[in-house]
Amino acid sequence: MSLRLKILELAKKYQEEMVETRRYLHQHPEVSYKEFETTKFIKTKLDELGIPHESPLETGCIGVLQGRIKSDRVIALRADIDALPMDEEGEAKKEFFSKNPGAAHCCGHDAHTSNLLGVARILTDLKEELEGTILLVFQPGEEKLPGGGKLLCDTGFLQSRNVDAIYGLHTSPSHSPGTIATKEGPLMGSPDEFEIEIFGKGGHAARPHEAIDPIVLASQFVSSAQTIVSRSVDPTEPAVVTVGRIEGGTAHNVIPGSVKLWGTVRTLNSETADLIASRLEYIVKGITDGAGGAYSFTFNKGYPAVNNTPEETEHVVREMQELFGEETALIMERPIMAGEDFSFYQEHFPGAFFFVGSGSDDSESTYVWHHPKYNVDDRFFQTAAPLMASLALRKD
Numbered sequence: 001m002s003l004r005l006k007i008l009e010l011a012k013k014y015q016e017e018m019v020e021t022r023r024y025l026h027q028h029p030e031v032s033y034k035e036f037e038t039t040k041f042i043k044t045k046l047d048e049l050g051i052p053h054e055s056p057l058e059t060g061c062i063g064v065l066q067g068r069i070k071s072d073r074v075i076a077l078r079a080d081i082d083a084l085p086m087d088e089e090g091e092a093k094k095e096f097f098s099k100n101p102g103a104a105h106c107c108g109h110d111a112h113t114s115n116l117l118g119v120a121r122i123l124t125d126l127k128e129e130l131e132g133t134i135l136l137v138f139q140p141g142e143e144k145l146p147g148g149g150k151l152l153c154d155t156g157f158l159q160s161r162n163v164d165a166i167y168g169l170h171t172s173p174s175h176s177p178g179t180i181a182t183k184e185g186p187l188m189g190s191p192d193e194f195e196i197e198i199f200g201k202g203g204h205a206a207r208p209h210e211a212i213d214p215i216v217l218a219s220q221f222v223s224s225a226q227t228i229v230s231r232s233v234d235p236t237e238p239a240v241v242t243v244g245r246i247e248g249g250t251a252h253n254v255i256p257g258s259v260k261l262w263g264t265v266r267t268l269n270s271e272t273a274d275l276i277a278s279r280l281e282y283i284v285k286g287i288t289d290g291a292g293g294a295y296s297f298t299f300n301k302g303y304p305a306v307n308n309t310p311e312e313t314e315h316v317v318r319e320m321q322e323l324f325g326e327e328t329a330l331i332m333e334r335p336i337m338a339g340e341d342f343s344f345y346q347e348h349f350p351g352a353f354f355f356v357g358s359g360s361d362d363s364e365s366t367y368v369w370h371h372p373k374y375n376v377d378d379r380f381f382q383t384a385a386p387l388m389a390s391l392a393l394r395k396d
């Protein structure tokens with residue numbers, strides 16, 4: 001039997017287990033950097049498989065799976081394990097709702113974790129045919145800056161292991177189970193955050209001439225900030241500026257003293273992000289100076305853009321096609337602007353990130369990531385597990 005057929009059979013054999021594990025994790029979500037019980041759970045599963053593990057960070061861990069075929073080859077497979085600080089909704093997943101109030105797996109990281117544990121099981125069964133070392137990276141804190149991926153790279157653990165290539169995946173509610181989507185080069189955006197406070201002078205709503213109205217200044221800022229992408233950024237360069245939250249004032253007849261704004265900037269490279277950051281500050285300075293107000297401005301650089309190396313991307317696409325047929329691998333025309341801290345690994349090692357279809361109407365799993373009703377179709381595992389396992393095994 002070919003190695004790919006064996007992988008597919010094992011993935012079927014462990015389907016129920018992966019589904020159950022995902023449901024268990026879904027019921028016990030933990031937010032970024034607080035994944036203590038999740039980490040214990042993962043370590044217990046690795047212990048059961050006889051896979052030694054290391055803990056370079058307080059949460060998360062790295063399973064070190066040694067193949068029987070001696071070689072220097074080191075492949076890393078990454079899954080993020082954290083949940084979001086939110087509550088969830090939805091009929092389809094009612095049976096396994098979060099038992100931790102204020103935390104929910106609404107980004108599918110429960111499925112990523114369960115999948116990588118399934119892959120660990122498949123690869124353990126195929127140890128005789130496994131070459132070199134497979135690092136099973138269970139990474140904490142993907143959802144929160146500075147990013148577990150960054151912290152892990154800062155420890156130098158993976159660098160000391162001379163990783164040849166790293167692969168990571170994400171559930172995709174906009175793709176059907178049984179398909180993947182990816183592309184070489186930029187795949188996902190770089191998300192940065194800004195926080196602004198505009199200081200005016202408070203007063204009576206009926207005597208605006210005696211006040212400096214920060215609500216008017218904030219409104220001007222929000223409109224002017226929209227000209228950054230259309231007037232300051234190269235038109236061929238993708239960029240987003242969004243003010244997502246604005247807070248100021250207490251009553252309809254009071255001019256408040258200050259207004260706070262929070263926003264996000266998405267780009268595909270750090271130069272564009274720097275340009276936008278400086279334009280944002282120029283604009284808020286110009287508007288507040290002009291009115292005699294003042295401001296504070298902070299810009300927090302988030303994750304770099306996910307940038308797939310050609311060889312590894314081709315490997316993902318080819319393995320998918322070998323396993324499931326030519327038409328199952330979709331090559332995306334353009335990147336999406338959501339961010340992912342997988343990008344930190346790609347600053348050190350060749351690597352590819354890809355989306356695995358997890359959305360269908362029957363399992364109510366087409367809601368976008370971070371939606372309270374977000375769900376993952378169980379069939380996700382039948383693509384994700386064999387493909388990940390296949391990437392770890394050398395077949396030629």
Ligand SMILES: [Zn+2]
Binds near residue numbers: 143369
């Ligand atoms: Zn997310």
Ligand SMILES: [Zn+2]
Binds near residue numbers: 109
């Ligand atoms: Zn995610």
